[in-house]
Amino acid sequence: RRGFVQRIIVVGGAVAYAGRGRTSYAARQGNIRLTQWYHEYGEPGVQEAAARYAQTYTQENPTVEVEMVWNPGDYGAKLSAALLTDEGPDVFELGGSPTLDMVKQGQIVPLDDLYTPEIKADFNPTSLGGLTIDGKIYAVKKVDDTGLIYFRPSLMEQAGLQPPTTFDEVIAAAQALDSGRTKGMFIGNDRGIGALLTIAPWSAGVEFLQDNKIAFNNERTAAAWAKVKEINDTGALLIGAPTDWFDPAAFTQNLTAMAWGGLWMMPAVQEALGDDFGVVPWPAFDAQGRPATFWGGWAEMVNGRSQNLEEAKRFVNWLWIEKTDLQTDFNLSYGFHVPPRKSIQAQAQALQSGPPAEAVTVLNEHGKLLSPLWNAAMGTAIGDAFANIVNNGADPMQEVTTAAQTCEAELQRVLG
The missing domain is CATH 3.40.190.10 (Periplasmic binding protein-like II)
Incomplete structure (x- = not known):
């Protein structure tokens, strides 16, 4: 087995306890430990893919261990509780927009430095608007649904x-x-x-x-x-x-x-x-x-209480901005979703004709979402x-x- 930890943890109740255990282990090893939370996607293969992405990042960055945590059940309640503590995930996904309450409580950090002008132009403005509070972008969209x-x-x-x-x-x-x-x-x-x-x-x-x-x-x-x-x-x-x-x-x-x-x-x-x-x-x-x-889907965010903010941001950038092949895989290999990036949409063969192509047009032309203040x-x-x-x-x-x-x-x- 590899010299770094590769675990998929199914979270039940003791989120804070598990968090303390992970932190102490990382300190003993001298490596940076990131925890990344997912809700339970229903499509077969997604859980294994998410674990594989985390493993790949550690292979490319041997001093960083990414622990992918799969959360069956009421993900929203678990996440809300965890974000009120110092033991929450470093990186997590949210179904919907970040909120002003999350900003005020320090639960999320701006990710504007991940968006070059070219990257920013590759996302639909409506989608970006749902991630923006007071002019700052707080997430990277990973999945679009409609x-x-x-x-x-x-x-x-x-x-x-x-x-x-x-x-x-x-x-x-x-x-x-x-x-x-x-x-x-x-x-x-x-x-x-x-x-x-x-x-x-x-x-x-x-x-x-x-x-x-x-x-x-x-x-x-x-x-x-x-x-x-x-x-x-x-x-x-x-x-x-x-x-x-x-x-x-x-x-x-x-x-x-x-x-x-x-x-x-x-x-x-x-x-x-x-x-x-x-x-x-x-x-x-x-x-x-x-x-x-x-305009639905899921977006990746970085916990403002993370002890490794910069590394957490680097991981989000690697997975959801740099690795377009993994973004295509995540959206289209297991279920059927629209990759948020325009350039990926244009290259995805499954979205080029018939009802799938019509659905992409519907999303981009008629998709709506509520304000982050909602x-x-x-x-x-x-x-x-x-x-x-x-x-x-x-x-x-x-x-x-x-x-x-x-x-x-x-x-x-x-x-x-």
């Missing part, structure tokens, strides 16, 4: 339909394609509350937080959320599918003619349906709106309001106003 409406061209043709370009056309198509045995549309077992919470207002041209102000307290948000209630009331939606919208089963098993789903589903859809599927973004709400989807408390406020509209028929504008007031108070706390 959502799409999957449809069956054969069923569309039989019904004399074209892919929908407005929300009203989504409703009309869902009703026309609903045969009873095969429902017209699937947007999740929660009636679209999770999938369309931000996407429906985005498609109406709404921003949630803009220029340090809550910006969604308007009739367009109310109309967009009310339209989700309207499509539910048609009876054309699939409700109670065996798996939720992020799994392809409802679509591939012909339970629904159209389905909102993630890019990651595409290989399974292609295997099941061959060429009989297409994808479009969530369409514009109306003539004044615009198509929309989420936080979980604000998300809860709008989620509760939206659910009350869809499930209980609450007054849309009243719910929007109440949620906006809660978000405004939370924003002032964050900015204060």
Whole structure:
């Protein structure tokens, strides 16, 4: 076996205890020890790939030991707890944007020195914007994901339909394609509350937080959320599918003619349906709106409490900026994601034609994300309001106003 430690640790409960053990071992060996955290990716082979990347870095840098830590279960809760201590990971991934609270608490450090002008230009400005707080970039994007409406061209043709370009056309198509045995549309077992919470207002041209102000307290948000209630009331939606919208089963098993789903589903859809599927973004709400989807994925950050900040930054630079072959491998060899770098997207054969190429275009042209000032408390406020509209028929504008007031108070706390 090699003279350096190559361990994959499955983290259970004692994160701090394990951290102390790692630190003392590294000190005895006289080497720099970095810990790198991942959440549990569902695709086979990702865990082994992540361990291999860490091993390769140590082979190239023999005085640095990188310990890849795989975290099953509630990664967000584990990470939040660990970042409040001095025993957290040196390098970690986050699903979503860094937050101002993380900056204030010293949990992340700026990584601007990793971005040369050429590297910066190789990332989409929308993606970089989600990693930027007060003009500083706090992460490197490692995986891009997005959502799409999957449809069956054969069923569309039989019904004399074209892919929908407005929300009203989504409703009309869902009703026309609903045969009873095969429902017209699937947007999740929660009636679209999770999938369309931000996407429906985005498609109406709404921003949630803009220029340090809550910006969604308007009739367009109310109309967009009310339209989700309207499509539910048609009876054309699939409700109670065996798996939720992020799994392809409802679509591939012909339970629904159209389905909102993630890019990651595409290989399974292609295997099941061959060429009989297409994808479009969530369409514009109306003539004044615009198509929309989420700009998802994961980004790598460096813990501000790391005892080896510069080495941690060098590792992030090596893996997620320099090693474009590993970035391609991570995104496309195990699951199906979009590499965040434009140059890699252009070279990846799997993304050059058909629905995969269309998905990349959808992401780059219509992908949206929330401001780094947005936080979980604000998300809860709008989620509760939206659910009350869809499930209980609450007054849309009243719910929007109440949620906006809660978000405004939370924003002032964050900015204060």
